[in-house]
Amino acid sequence: MKKRWITPLRRISVIFVSLFFIISYRADIQILEGSLSGSRFIGFHLIDPFVTLQVIAAHNSVPANLIIGTVTIVLFYLAAGGRAFCSWVCPYGLLSELGEKLHFFLVRKKIIKGGLSLPVGRYWFFALWAGLSVVTGLLVFEIFNVVGILSRFLIYGAGAAGIWVLLVFLAEVFFARRFWCRSVCPIGSAYGLLNYVSVGRIARDGDCDNCGRCASVCIEPSILNFKNMKTEEGKPVYIKGSACILCGRCIEACPKGSMSYVSRFKNLV
Ligand code: SF4
Ligand code: SF4
Incomplete structure (x- = not known):
């Protein structure tokens, strides 16, 4: 029997999480505060593991709240399946899926060729972004982090950084299908490491x-x-x-x- 309900459910899940952030902020009910990079859910810290890794790389230390928030998230995705974050929570993942549909449409219409992918894999980029934090003492990836930018964009309103998300999206549509998620994004790579040991x-x-x-x-x-x-x-x-x-x-x-x-x-x- 075909299980056609998974994709709609997954999309509802992504929209629900983003809406939860938006409503909590706009209605000032303070149930879920922050963004997908770092948040507090009814007082419990939830931190993206790659943010924590960057903080450690940049500052050689990490506040207790960050560790607690990261451990909570890691435990959750160890149960659910590491990269479940990418398809069930991440708003850029959903946008990227739309870009993929447009990409295949343009390929079918012979407007673009398609088939391009980046020559290096995701863990080269993972090392690059982490290395940049070590060298600069800054969370360099956060400047380019489409997940954090899009999440803040949705919650707090438009910002110039949204242009970067649009550029990445257009590059995926016209050149390399889903290249950001497949190769560049260290958030997905960090969750991907959990894939090896997760229950789901x-x-x-x-x-x-x-x-x-x-x-x-x-x-x-x-x-x-x-x-x-x-x-x-x-x-x-x-x-x-x-x-x-x-x-x-x-x-x-x-x-x-x-x-x-x-x-x-x-x-x-
Ligand atoms: S990413 Fe995983 S769940 Fe999605 S189609 Fe591929 S194997 Fe299946
Ligand atoms: S790889 Fe990164 S941008 Fe893509 S879905 Fe996963 S977390 Fe989101």
């Missing part, structure tokens, strides 16, 4: 005739190349590595209903 994950646990429909909708099709994976009869094939954003599009696409969200303990969906 994606797996193939049914029949497969290698039709490739799952890969055709995946942000990183190579992670669904089952032909080149070692599989054992009757055992689930877990999608490993840092690229999976737990979007569930492969679950929706599989005609045999063989892809699912799983926990290490039992199937969830």
Whole structure:
């Protein structure tokens, strides 16, 4: 049975989180304060792990609140699945999905060629952004952080930094599909590290005739190349590595209903 409800639910989740920030700020109810880079939910600190890493790299120390807020977030995504943040919470992830649709539309109309990707992978950029904090003593990535900029833009209103988000978006539409999330964003890379040990994950646990429909909708099709994976009869094939954003599009696409969200303990969906 096809599970078509995942994408709508995921989009509602992203919009709900952003709306929660906006309403808390505008109505001054102080339930959720701050932005996706750092916030307080009914008094509990929640900090983006890469912000904390930058603070450590830049200042060689880190306030207790930052550690508590980061540990809380890390524990949550260890349970939910590391990069679930990217597809279920991040507003730029949602915008980037729209950019991907426009990109494929332009490719189909033969207006652009498509198929471009950055020559270096996400952990090179991760090291670069962290290294820049060490060298400068500043949180350099935050100047370019489309997640933080967009989150603040939505909550507090327009700012000139929004132009940067627009430029990244247009580059994704016209040149390289989803290049920011696939290669550049160290936030996604930090959550991607949790993918290796998280409880929540994606797996193939049914029949497969290698039709490739799952890969055709995946942000990183190579992670669904089952032909080149070692599989054992009757055992689930877990999608490993840092690229999976737990979007569930492969679950929706599989005609045999063989892809699912799983926990290490039992199937969830
Ligand atoms: S990679 Fe970065 S910008 Fe992309 S969805 Fe994840 S956190 Fe958001
Ligand atoms: S493997 Fe599935 S859930 Fe993971 S990114 Fe690809 S399509 Fe999304």
